[in-house]
Amino acid sequence: MNTRASVQPRAGHLFAPNSASRVRRNGAYWLQAWLPKLVLAPSVAAALFFVYGFMLWTFVLSLTNSRMLPSYEFVGFAQYARLLSNDRWLVASTNLVIFGALFIAICLAIGIVLAILLDQRIRHEGAIRTIYLYPMALSFIVTGVAWKWILNPGLGIQQVVRDWGWESFTFDWLVNPDMAVYTLVIAGVWQASGFVMALFLAGLRAVDDSIIKAAQLDGASLPRIYWRVVLPCLRPVLFSAVMILAHIAIKSFDLVVALTGGGPGYASDLPATFMYDFSFSRSQIGMGAASAMMMLAGVLAIIVPYLYSELRSRDRG
Incomplete structure (x- = not known):
């Protein structure tokens, strides 16, 4: 009776390797899914700021009475009329x-x-x-x-x-x-x-x-x-x-x-x-x-x- 109990493995020993492999697979999947996005994120952020952000800023300036320096005194579409x-x-x-x-x-x-x-x-x-x-x-x-x-x-x-x-x-x-x-x-x-x-x-x-x-x-x-x-x-x-x-x-x-x-x-x-x-x-x-x-x-x-x-x-x- 004692011999049989000592030979039988415990449940924790059976599931521990599977759980570890499952964690490794999930980590690899997460890394594979998010690594390209993380690598491209700085370039995308720079493009959004320096391209589209400056386009938006230019549109805002076109609605102002800016002369030598930017001024945020809005005049509507008066600049387009001029x-x-x-x-x-x-x-x-x-x-x-x-x-x-x-x-x-x-x-x-x-x-x-x-x-x-x-x-x-x-x-x-x-x-x-x-x-x-x-x-x-x-x-x-x-x-x-x-x-x-x-x-x-x-x-x-x-x-x-x-x-x-x-x-x-x-x-x-x-x-x-x-x-x-x-x-x-x-x-x-x-x-x-x-x-x-x-x-x-x-x-x-x-x-x-x-x-x-x-x-x-x-x-x-x-x-x-x-x-x-x-x-x-x-x-x-x-x-x-x-x-x-x-x-x-x-x-x-x-x-x-x-x-x-x-x-x-x-x-x-x-x-x-x-x-x-x-x-x-x-x-x-x-x-x-x-x-x-x-x-x-x-x-x-x-x-x-x-x-x-x-x-x-x-x-x-």
Whole structure:
């Protein structure tokens, strides 16, 4: 009787190992579930504070009468009313429409054509692709300074052509108030069209070759195949390119400062240069904040419909 009692293990000894393993499993599960969140928490907190927090603060300043320093004397939407009645803001907004429309359209046209040409597996494709894409590696400051030399009437294209014998040749867009904004288009297209080319070339290489071969068997010509078959398959690439180019156009600042300085006068001003000048040079922080919120509204007007269309297409799919 005593021997049997001594051999039989106690209940605590039976369940202790299982309880310990269960605790270890729960601890490992908790660590696996929460460790990524703990690692990302500082970055998320910093983004919420330095991005969205400052956006909210800018909106608050746009409702105040702030000048050289922030002031929390709220005036409602008076700064927006002043902004919309400001002639320079109207010029900057008009320039943004002209610059943005031409910049996006020409970059898309050149980028698509270059991508289609490179998609033909031409010789030295890698070198040509690098040459087309190289301008995107430069900053807009470098691009602006380079094109300022090229378009300068005293030492650029106009002077070179006149030295060749065409004394009446004129290309003074850089100093012409009616044409200065188009110099921004030239420099911007030169830099960004290679990037659009790379986007569409990657999309073209992802298209199934069997679709093209089937269209060729049906007797379709190569231009018709690209126009009716291949390019419709690249709608996501097109939307992405438009969104990126529109974002570049809206926030263009360094290109304007380096190339035209917003001049002659403020003929080539864009909202970004207007915001900087009124916020820091003219000490009108309230109006500068209002112009910044108008630029944010322009970006949202592009992004929100795109995201809405993408979400609807996914739901339907």
